[in-house]
Amino acid sequence: MSEDLVAWGPSLEELQKIGRNAGLDDLAVTGVEPIVEARQAIEDRKARGLHAGMTFTYGNADRATDPSQLFEGAQSVLVGIRRYQPPSAMNHQMRQAADKQKARAAGSVAAYVSSDEYGLLREGLEAIAAHLEAFGAQAEVVMDDNRLADRAVASRSGLGWLGRNTMLIHPELGSWTVIGSVxxxxxxxxxxxxxxxxxxxxxxxxxxxxxxxxxxxxxxxxNQCLAWLLQAKGVFPRHHRVALGNRIYGCDECQMVCPKNGEPQPVAITAPQRESEVDLVDLLDSSDEKLMATYGHWYIPRRRPEYLRRNALVVLGNVGNPSDPDVDRVIKVSLDSSSPLVRSHAIWAACRLGKTDLVENKSNDSLLRDDPDGWVASELAAWNISPAPDIR
Ligand code: B12
Ligand code: SF4
Ligand code: SF4
Known part of the structure; x- marks a missing residue:
């Protein structure tokens, strides 16, 4: 804060107390000056193509790193952080092995969406905003929003450091946190x-x-991050399908291995729980309407349920039980899908589970119909499969 400006409004201590009572674990403040290093970091990633065509904060790096652009007269950014329950201590390989033992294969959901943490974070930030407004101040909650790079303001406010895994790491709370600002x-x-x-x-x-x-x-x-690839359009890159393992939404690996996360501590206010595992057969059996009603809170490319099916088929190929008749059934249904995206990933799942016969028994016509991007054709070529001759 420059010396000629006089502080006005509630004290940080007062706001921290309000935030803690409303579900925040910590709150710090920073000014609205542009964060030049963050802007450079975003521009650099974009120039090198490392943003994989994402928009979010990449869409307008200048705005996302200059909080003064949020509204005229903005002076301070209060950055709130909320810790959530990490996944169980079991590492990914152990979880995958355990899944193989189960009769029905399941996909794992990242911890930050396994409960409604953003809902509680917002409540905490809104309590702060309400208190500021009671003082006659203007206050706007900005959380996981393209207009502000959350980790950049959090790091400048002193809430933590930016780890090599790019996460904001709080010295006591670790990185299993979500971040938002007022x-x-x-x-x-x-x-x-x-x-x-x-x-x-x-x-x-x-x-x-x-x-x-x-x-x-x-x-x-x-381009290589599984958390993004699960949300990206088009085919799931073939060279990363095995590495996806059983993850159906998000990836927690670079936080699970981080020694700074230490022993998990219980969270203060528990957010409403959601699914942490998804039954893959159930998902593939569901109607599009049911899929959107169940998983609509996820980021789904173009809001098209075929992407949920795409991801589920990759995971099914990795962890499905080849002797489960339900697995055969959902693969067969997916091979008949009107979506070439679903059909091509069903071919992958079938072949990865050693069930090439499911594909070979299909006719050329049914597999290759309406395949404008050649996804089905290239999947068949990758497995060196010729489907049954056309039955005319
Ligand atoms: C785009 C995005 C993604 C992308 C790209 C992530 C990335 N690392 O770039 C994808 C889809 C891969 C992703 C994945 C995840 N994300 Co995300 N994501 C975002 C989003 C929308 C923008 C992030 C961003 O600006 N990226 C651009 C790159 C260049 O930024 P960066 O690597 O973070 O670097 C910043 C800093 O390094 C800083 N910087 C660099 N040098 C310097 C120097 C100084 C001095 C300073 C001050 C700053 C600074 O500038 C950069 C820009 O902010 C934010 C929400 C938001 N509005 O901020 C959430 C956010 C970063 N994601 C979050 C989460 C939880 C995740 C996942 C854990 C979810 C999951 N389990 O799958 C994974 C983690 C993967 C990972 N290691 O990042 C949280 C992170 C919380 C935390 N404690 O850090 C955020 C903040 C959402 C939120 N509001 O809580 N995410
Ligand atoms: S561990 Fe997972 S979330 Fe972290 S960078 Fe790698 S793929 Fe992305
Ligand atoms: S694992 Fe954690 S402590 Fe180690 S480099 Fe990565 S972010 Fe830093």
Whole structure:
């Protein structure tokens, strides 16, 4: 804060108390000056194509790193953080092995969506905004929004450091957190110091990432990141399908391996629970309407249920039980789908489970009909399969 400005509005301590009572685990404040390093980081990722065509904060890096653009007169950014329950201590390979034992295969859902954490984060931030408004200040909640790079403001406010896995790591809370802000025209006295980077010589996240998406300098290539690939349009890249394992939404690996996350502690206010596992056969059996009603809170490309089916088929190929008749049934139904995306991933699932006969028994006509992007044809070619001759 520059010396000629006079703080006005509630104190940070007062706001921290309100935030804690309303579900936040910590709150810090920073000014609205542009975060030049963050802007450069975003521009650099874009220039190198590492953003994989994503928009979000990449759409307008200038705005996302300049909180003063949120509204005229904005002076302070209160950054709130909320910790959520991490996945069980079982590592990914153990979970996959355990899934193989189950009669019905399941896909795993990342911890941040296994409960409604953003709902509770928003409630905490709204309590802060209401208190500021009671002082006559303007206050706007900005959370997981294209207009503000959450980790950049959080790191400048002193809430934590930016780890090599790109996560904001709070010295006590670790990285199993979600972040949001309240931008206000009140001028809240800053008291935060920058937290030192504690990654040191560690590089576990980079080494253990299933696809090698993180380099040694903490730069993430979204083209390789499973969390993004599950949300991206088009075919799921063939060379990353096995690495996907049983993940059906999100990926927690680079946080699970991080020594800074320590022992999981219980969360203060528990958010409403949602699914942490998805029965793959049930998903593939569901109507489009049911899929959107059940998983509509996920980011689904173009809001098209065929993407949920695409992801489920890749996971089914990895962890499905080949002797389960329901697995055969849902693959057969998927091979008959009107969507070439679904048909091509059904071919992959069938072949990966050693069930090429399911594909070979289909006619050319039924498999290759309406395949404008050649997805089905290239999947068949990849497995060197010729379907049954056309039955005319
Ligand atoms: C796009 C996006 C993604 C993309 C790309 C992620 C990435 N690393 O770039 C994908 C889909 C892959 C993704 C995945 C996940 N995401 Co995401 N994602 C975002 C989003 C919308 C924008 C992030 C962004 O700006 N990326 C651009 C790149 C360049 O930024 P960055 O690598 O984070 O680098 C920043 C800093 O390094 C900073 N910076 C760099 N140098 C310097 C120097 C200084 C001095 C300073 C101050 C700053 C600074 O500038 C950069 C821009 O902000 C934010 C929400 C938001 N509005 O901010 C959530 C967000 C980052 N995601 C979040 C989460 C939870 C996840 C997942 C864990 C979900 C999951 N389980 O699957 C994974 C984690 C993967 C990972 N290791 O990042 C949380 C992170 C919480 C935390 N504690 O860090 C956020 C903040 C959402 C939220 N509001 O809580 N995500
Ligand atoms: S979220 Fe998964 S795939 Fe993405 S960088 Fe982290 S470990 Fe790698
Ligand atoms: S795993 Fe190691 S290098 Fe990666 S974020 Fe955690 S402490 Fe940093």
């Amino acid at each position: 931008v206000t025209d009140a001028l809240i006295q800053e008291d935060s110091l920058r937290v030192e980077d504690e990654c040191g010589a560690c590089s576990r996240c980079s080494v253990e990432c299933p696809t090698g998406a993180i380099d040694n300098f903490g730069v993430l290539d979204a």
